[in-house]
Amino acid sequence: MIGVIDYKAGNAPSVLNALRALNIKAELVSTPEALRPLTGIILPGVGSARATMDSLRELRLIPALEEKVFGEKTPFLGICIGMQILMEYSAEGETPCLGWLKGRVERFDGAVRIPQMGWNEVAFRRRDPILANLKEKEYFYFVNSYYVRPAAEEVVLATTNYGREFCSMLAWGPLYATQFHTEKSGAAGLQLLKNFALLAGGERDADETSHCLF
């Protein structure tokens, strides 16, 4: 079962809607206990790094998430703020983050409109199971004022240009993360979510009829 972490500032319902349209069994989770049986975890995010970190702490989810990802190697997908908080530190509100990956989160500089809002091109650097049936470059929907700067180049799976080149997707072991909103990126976004669900042992839901299946 895929679990989508639900917290007040997140957009978990949108991610759940997308998984349901793909006929993939998924549920909203907000307790450490509910994480245990999951074969894949999605951390969606909107809002600020600080609000997201505060919510995860309040829900006592951080040790349980670390056990799943680092202990059990459960596939994990962070989306938008859910990507940014994987770094050590975010310049947004000077927020210490999870530090699962070395690196920082920086603000786009003033030469571009902030937030970046819209469809931008994502160029993948290498093949990966999560990119099955996607072309080398695809358009995805972004809404962000900040971007990640991972310390290690090898975790960068894709880059995008907005005033500068930035890391728009990363992959390291069981960890995946997208700066773009894959749940709101039309056919390409649904394909990526489906790929994640498949590599995370997601089950097809026989009971629901889909109207947006690939």
Place this chain on the structure above:
Amino acid sequence: MLTKRLIACFDMQNGMVTKARQFQNNIPIERAEVVADRVYREQIDEIIFYDITASAERRRIDLETVKKVARRVFVPFTVGGGIKSLEEMYQVLKAGAEKISIDSMAVRFPDLIREGAQAFGRQCIVLSMQVKRVGKSSRFPSGYEIMIDGARVATGLDAVAWARQGEELGAGEICVNSIDQDGTHAGYDLEITALISNNVNVPVIASGGAGHPSHVAEVFQKTGASAAIISSMLYSPLLPRNYSVREIKDYLAARRLPVRPWVEADFN
């Protein structure tokens, strides 16, 4: 490179999409989720729904319809219509919308912009403004005044001053809806769209007046707009012909405007 967005914007009443002409005569057309599903499959970049009578009827947004649309549409989805509290914003976001559009209520309670941005992030808050050409004066340096309540009530606010204030309060995006151009199909109001986009750093959406793909090309070439609302071109029965999203995108791409290309996608 970041592409220019095409947004389908629908007025909704009792779960049905309606079409207004200069804020009058609403003609019911089709169920909201059916219309949304169709434009999603046509690869629209974004969708906005206004529950146009929620405010006048002093009732809450039709959350059931919001949920139905959100289950079928996997592009960003904005909802507006008389939203006046954080609790209502939360309900609409939980129903599956990404963004909240506020218009008249933001003029009445500017703190709504700030509180919404603080609670949900500024990217959630779209400040929609109805602008009317009134001529330049010391009171209206931009030459445009902000109107509210379905363009019926003048506020005395200058359009550019209000846009800047809205950005300062925390709006993540500003939708400039020209009352003069709305429903004319004669093109966007380039002057005020350019003026506002030059005066704020958040993305600006051009709205009101598009009737031909050349109007969309023009607003992107001549103003700093990041997005354009194209609803009437897609489906209005009042136009001599309608255009598909693909036709409009192809038209823009042929003029070297950056758009998310239409792709062969198997949605079934």
